[in-house]
Amino acid sequence: MSFTDILLLMFGAILVENFIFAKFYGCCPFLGVSDKPDTALGMGMAVTFVMTLSGAATWAVYHFLLEPFGLEYLKTVAFILVIAALVQFIEMFLRKFIPALYASLGIYLPLITTNCAVLSAALLAIQNEYSFIAAVSFGFASALGFTLAIVVFAGVRGKMEFSEPPRAFQGFPITLIAAGLLAMAFAGFAGIKL
Amino acid sequence: MEISMILIPAAILAALGAAFGILLAIASRAFAVKVDERVPLVRDALPGANCGGCGYSGCDALATAIVEGKAPCGACPVGGDPVAQQIGAIMGVSVEKKQRMRAQVMCSGGDSHATKKYVYQGASDCLAAARLAGGDKLCPFGCIGLGTCASACPFDAIHIENGVAAIDYRKCEGCGTCVAVCPKQLIRLIPYDSAHWVGCMSKEKGGTVTKQCKVGCIGCTMCQKVCEAGAITVNSFLAQIDYNKCVDCGKCVDKCPRHIIWSAERQEGGLFIHR
Structure with a gap:
């Protein structure tokens, strides 16, 4: 896989195949942690951090442990285990050595343990038979797409604070409608074939 | 169908889980961060509303500030006098009576x-x-x-x-x-x-x-x-x-x-x- 291929892969993962708007992965944090742009950015950074590392870890586990024993069918279970352990480990590591990063990412890290976006990034990298470099860049780019979506949506929700939708739409319903409209905007990228 | 077809995958997953468990147990010891034992005590004494009335981001941040001596024991405007006295007891200092x-x-x-x-x-x-x-x-x-x-x-x-x-x-x-x-x-x-x-x-x-x-x-x-x-x-x-x-x-x-x-x-x- 050449450098250009990897760049195209990353571009596709950020915009065309955006995790939230095109694939509907990670909708829970997308709706739950998008109240304010700064918390949304914190969540996005934590996801980026974990997704990139878990992309590398799961690739290694799959190719060095599961494949030699012919246990490819166990990848979902094994990856959940790897990601959960990895997130716990990262949390402890950051708390000890990089307290500043822990203070900004800390509360979001445990939320990511069971985030389906992280798991699906790992599974898709295996399914598409990516090389190690491609798998890591795919995880990183997918997470960037997630960050872009959640931060943009937090901006939209900030504007909605001051509007008064009809009573039946107040709160969560109007949030879902706004998310749908934003997804339609991202659908414009769907025509781009890389 | 051989029984090993079930046992081997189970053993590998168990080994993987055990390896991560041991790794995390070692990491939790190696990376242990020393927290002043008074911080959780003070936090429990605070009302826990995370209202931000004290000027800190939440009750946890205020508890840390009180233990570090950056905030007075009576810094919580919500808890008022009873909470201030309780925190004073934890910190070992006497607190003046505060008006609610x-x-x-x-x-x-x-x-x-x-x-x-x-x-x-x-x-x-x-x-x-x-x-x-x-x-x-x-x-x-x-x-x-x-x-x-x-x-x-x-x-x-x-x-x-x-x-x-x-x-x-x-x-x-x-x-x-x-x-x-x-x-x-x-x-x-x-x-x-x-x-x-x-x-x-x-x-x-x-x-x-x-x-x-x-x-x-x-x-x-x-x-x-x-x-x-x-x-x-x-x-x-x-x-x-x-x-x-x-x-x-x-x-x-x-x-x-x-x-x-x-x-x-x-x-x-x-x-x-x-x-």
Whole structure:
């Protein structure tokens, strides 16, 4: 896989195949942690951090442990285990050595343990038979797409604070409608074939 | 089908899980961060509302600050004296008695009393309305009544009644969040048990006030004269009560020709207002 291929892969993962708007992965944090742009950015950074590392870890586990024993069918279970352990480990590591990063990412890290976006990034990298470099860049780019979506949506929700939708739409319903409209905007990228 | 087809995958997964478990156990020892054991104790003593009334981001941040000596033991405005004493006991210092406060909206000019200068149809937020010629009421000091304080209140203690913010005294904890957000600076913290307050903040001259609002302070100084404790002073056409001197005799309430000195009685935690 050449450098250009990897760049195209990353571009596709950020915009065309955006995790939230095109694939509907990670909708829970997308709706739950998008109240304010700064918390949304914190969540996005934590996801980026974990997704990139878990992309590398799961690739290694799959190719060095599961494949030699012919246990490819166990990848979902094994990856959940790897990601959960990895997130716990990262949390402890950051708390000890990089307290500043822990203070900004800390509360979001445990939320990511069971985030389906992280798991699906790992599974898709295996399914598409990516090389190690491609798998890591795919995880990183997918997470960037997630960050872009959640931060943009937090901006939209900030504007909605001051509007008064009809009573039946107040709160969560109007949030879902706004998310749908934003997804339609991202659908414009769907025509781009890389 | 051989039994090993089940046993081998199970063994590999178990080994993987055990390896991660051991790794995490070692990591938790190796990367252990020493936390002052007083921090969780202080945090448990705090009310846990995370209202931010103390100026820190939440109860956890305040607990850390208190233990590090950056904040006084009585820094929590919500917990008041009991919490301050409890924290003082944990920290091993004596704490001075602290007076409990409550919020009070100093405006009586509801929709039926205050005259409006235009019909406001913008965003339902006092900060937005205050930018349009200072709100829709003719009185430049009056409550806009769009509930910026109500949505800011972490205890759901403020509601808009008849165009003026009203405080639910059973729920108010005196954190001061509303005091900070009100664009008219209409909300004040007064002692929890104080029974009287002047429900007006208008510093306009008497004649102007009567045109703007049926229930505004005109600065006639009758309350100042009747007050035996000398607790009421009228400055720039507005009566104000000094709660250090007020003895709650209630004479000013009967004397006020505009009926804007409120009186209330605390019963079973609630505040019963006589008007």
